[in-house]
Amino acid sequence: MNAAFLVFFVVGTIAVASSILVVAMRNPVHSALFLLLTFLCVAILFVVKDAEFVAAVQVLVYAGGIMVLFLFVVMLINVRHLPDDRTLSRFWKGGVGVGLAIFLLLATVVRTGTYHDQNPNKKLLRSTASHRVRKVTNPDGSVTRKRVVRHRTVGNSEAVGMALYQDYLVPFEVASLFLLVAMIGAIVIGKRELSAPEEETSPDFILKRMETEKDVKEAMSA
Amino acid sequence: MPEAIPSTEAYLMLSGTLFAVGLIGVIIRRNMITVLMAIELMMNAVNINLVAFSHRFASLEGQVFTIFVITVAAGEAAVGLAIIIQLYRLKSSINVDEASELNG
Numbered sequence: 001m002n003a004a005f006l007v008f009f010v011v012g013t014i015a016v017a018s019s020i021l022v023v024a025m026r027n028p029v030h031s032a033l034f035l036l037l038t039f040l041c042v043a044i045l046f047v048v049k050d051a052e053f054v055a056a057v058q059v060l061v062y063a064g065g066i067m068v069l070f071l072f073v074v075m076l077i078n079v080r081h082l083p084d085d086r087t088l089s090r091f092w093k094g095g096v097g098v099g100l101a102i103f104l105l106l107a108t109v110v111r112t113g114t115y116h117d118q119n120p121n122k123k124l125l126r127s128t129a130s131h132r133v134r135k136v137t138n139p140d141g142s143v144t145r146k147r148v149v150r151h152r153t154v155g156n157s158e159a160v161g162m163a164l165y166q167d168y169l170v171p172f173e174v175a176s177l178f179l180l181v182a183m184i185g186a187i188v189i190g191k192r193e194l195s196a197p198e199e200e201t202s203p204d205f206i207l208k209r210m211e212t213e214k215d216v217k218e219a220m221s222a
Numbered sequence: 223m224p225e226a227i228p229s230t231e232a233y234l235m236l237s238g239t240l241f242a243v244g245l246i247g248v249i250i251r252r253n254m255i256t257v258l259m260a261i262e263l264m265m266n267a268v269n270i271n272l273v274a275f276s277h278r279f280a281s282l283e284g285q286v287f288t289i290f291v292i293t294v295a296a297g298e299a300a301v302g303l304a305i306i307i308q309l310y311r312l313k314s315s316i317n318v319d320e321a322s323e324l325n326g
Contacts, residue, residue: 007226182297
């Protein structure tokens with residue numbers, strides 16, 4: 001029983017309890033706040049597993065961005081005026097059954113696996129590999145090019161950043177394209193229809209309005 | 223005796239629990255916002271798995287994939303909430319059972 005295990009036990013318990021409350025709470029605002037608590041607990045669990053950068057992204061993007069979005073929508077849609085006769089779907093028993101079955105399946109798979117947990121080489125999680133071509137002069141005078149890999153110990157953020165921008169550059173660009181598409185989609189879906197009522201766009205209506213305007217102008221100039 | 227307590231197994235069990243809770247929430251809740259929150263919960267459970275295995279194999283791939291999953295979750299939340307707002311304008315309700323026009 002060391003400190004990391006204690007942190008895992010306490011934070012994991014809080015995470016599971018608050019996730020159950022997310023599902024169980026009647027008011028969506030309460031659900032959103034418990035979801036925030038779950039995200040923060042998961043961020044702490046990431047730190048325990050030496051993933052500091054991912055923990056920071058979790059706090060910034062999930063707890064900062066997505067939760068604010070959720071709370072905006074919850075407050076935009078006035079929940080108090082919604083008829084909340086029933087919170088649960090009518091087949092909630094089946095849903096709980098399916099969830100428990102999935103949990104039992106996952107637990108069985110996890111329990112029967114062997115993991116060979118050892119002390120992992122933590123340096124690999126915080127090192128970047130830089131490739132460099134070095135010219136080597138052989139003893140007979142010829143010059144050959146040699147590819148040298150140098151591992152440099154850096155922080156976790158720099159290591160993840162180098163992996164992201166070197167080995168995973170194309171997926172990274174695809175992700176940016178995905179965000180663009182999601183943004184355009186959200187704007188197109190969410191925008192209010194600003195067009196005029198249909199009768200006002202019909203040709204007859206426009207002609208009539210133009211004639212009345214002409215009449216008004218003539219009356220004014222006369 | 224592995225010194226790496228909490229073990230990978232403990233992380234996987236926690237992740238499985240969160241995933242099951244999220245799945246139950248997706249199925250049983252009628253409020254569409256809560257359903258979307260439960261989906262975020264499930265994605266977070268997957269992230270825990272990725273980070274745990276990244277630590278186990280001392281490889282950065284899991285953390286990079288976690289960042290991609292977070293990106294996808296952000297986009298999904300934006301589009302999903304836009305759909306919820308439009309559904310609310312159309313029906314004055316965010317009940318999942320109300321949106322059944324595509325029912326075959």
